[in-house]
Amino acid sequence: MLGIDIVEISRIENIYNKFSDKFLKKILNNIEIEILKKKNYNINSMAAMFACKEAVAKANETGIGDISFKDIKIFYKGQSPYAKLFDQVYKLSISHDGGFAIAVAIKIKTPSHKFKRDQNTHKGSYGRVAIFAGSKGMTGAAYLSTTAALRMGAGLVYNYVSEDIFDIMSIKYIEAIVKSYEDLDYEFLEKIDAVAIGMGLAKSDLAKDLTEKILKLDKNIVIDADGLNILAENLDLLKDRKEFSTILTPHPAEFQRLTGLSISEIEANKEEICRNFAKENKVILLLKGNKTLVTDSKKTYINKTGNAGMATAGSGDVLSGIIAALLARGLDPYNAACVGAYIHGKAGDFASKKVGEEYMLARDIIKSFSSVTANIYYDTLKKDGIGYFKN
Known part of the structure; x- marks a missing residue:
């Protein structure tokens, strides 16, 4: 063209x-x-x-x-x-x-292999991610999402946390950069390529205020967990967002809170309800579960990777980190959500072969990224709008 x-x-x-x-x-x-x-x-x-x-x-x-x-x-x-x-x-x-x-x-033509690095590059070439996650007692959510973004190849990852866990996260990380909410610099955030918020964030007044401020940024944003629970109380926070620049990643109970519908009502007419929600709120919706569904209201992708071993604490935090890194590396929000769901599930499949479904931890999914991305290729979407991936 x-x-x-x-x-x-x-x-x-x-x-x-x-x-x-x-x-x-x-x-x-x-x-x-x-x-x-x-x-x-x-x-x-x-x-x-x-x-x-x-x-x-x-x-x-x-x-x-x-x-x-x-x-x-x-x-x-x-x-x-x-x-x-x-x-x-x-x-x-x-x-x-x-x-x-x-x-x-x-x-x-864009090379179909998305995970081979050009030798003439630097860390800035692979995007900057800001992750707003974690709270007292929920440091693991911050750690898993931030580590997943790094492992998915983001060049720089900043984990913004509250002051009461700042020292803990500073000790836990080697490669990630820890910043506190108190030092939030919106001029610095202009240099960020993608944002993820909500994982283990809690629902404090501080968290609510932070979520409202972050949603005003002109950035592609992933919202998960407590970010979704805060959003469920005021969907109007999405009104001034650039259309389809926001990815929501609820599990069924979180989607129930967002829609006001029962889980049984959602399951009975899942695709139509998800498409309508995405259209009404101008978001990319990723509904987690067996055969995770991704839609932008016009296109819908049903993911077929993954297994029951991924029903474990922290698995969703890993997914948020994956998608944030893919956004930072240049994928548009819909494709980032689709590819992210695929990689997340496929890594879970590799992990289940290594440790078994009964024994899998979220960190095992992260450890399996290289088994997926060493061989993954993905084509453009099929004419019917369903994502098509091969490895």
Whole structure:
């Protein structure tokens, strides 16, 4: 698919002169601003970046609106410019002629193997995850979700915790970075690629206030456990969220609280109820259980991996960490939820072969990630909207 955009350089110059940093922050991420800074904020380069993003949006057949400028990330391999929109890559061609910046974006096939690293990368290339989890007596939830995000390949993972467990988590981790709610810096959170919240969070006034503030971030967010219980008391918290940028991962009892329906009512008409809920609240819904269901209201994926040994404390925390890492690594929310459910279940299947269903712990699922991702490939969704995976 091809997209072309032409922009008058003087128009971009006038906008920049009028709005300066506000304009740049609206269309560029921090890495792109650094690229522009190295070019001394050259107006031709600025116009070219703007045109590139418009061209990618056209190649995606959506235009800016359904997606945002910041969803499109420009990067370079050597001297060659590329763009990434969720999990799709575009080759860019840029030129200037007669006071205009001209950009052409060509969609190129994304390698099907998602877990092989380019050698010319660094930790920032694999995304930054912020996990708001844990409370006194529930440090395991924070540990499992954070460790799962690291094991799923996120470059940097920050676990935000309350002050009363800060020292405990600082001792438990080696690779993860621990931060306290008291030091919450929203400017720093702008650099984060994905957020997960709720695992072992409790329902204190602090947790409720934190959840409300985090939901105001313009980030892809996974909400689980106590985050869902807080949300069940006020679904209006989702109203101002960017559509389908929020992934909810309830088990049946949590979904009962979210919908007000009984579990038997949900089970009797599960797919329709889930689709309607996702549509009404503009979220990706992942309903956990035997044959986990994922839907964005239009597409639905029924996961077939996993086993009864995964019905153990902390298993859901692991899933949240997996999905957060996949979001940070560039998958769009629907695909991140589908692929996350598949990997989670498949890792559980490997774990059951190693230790047996009766003896499985959530940490055994994490230990089995490498058995899955060493061989996993996934294709695009089938025409009927059901996820298709093979390994």
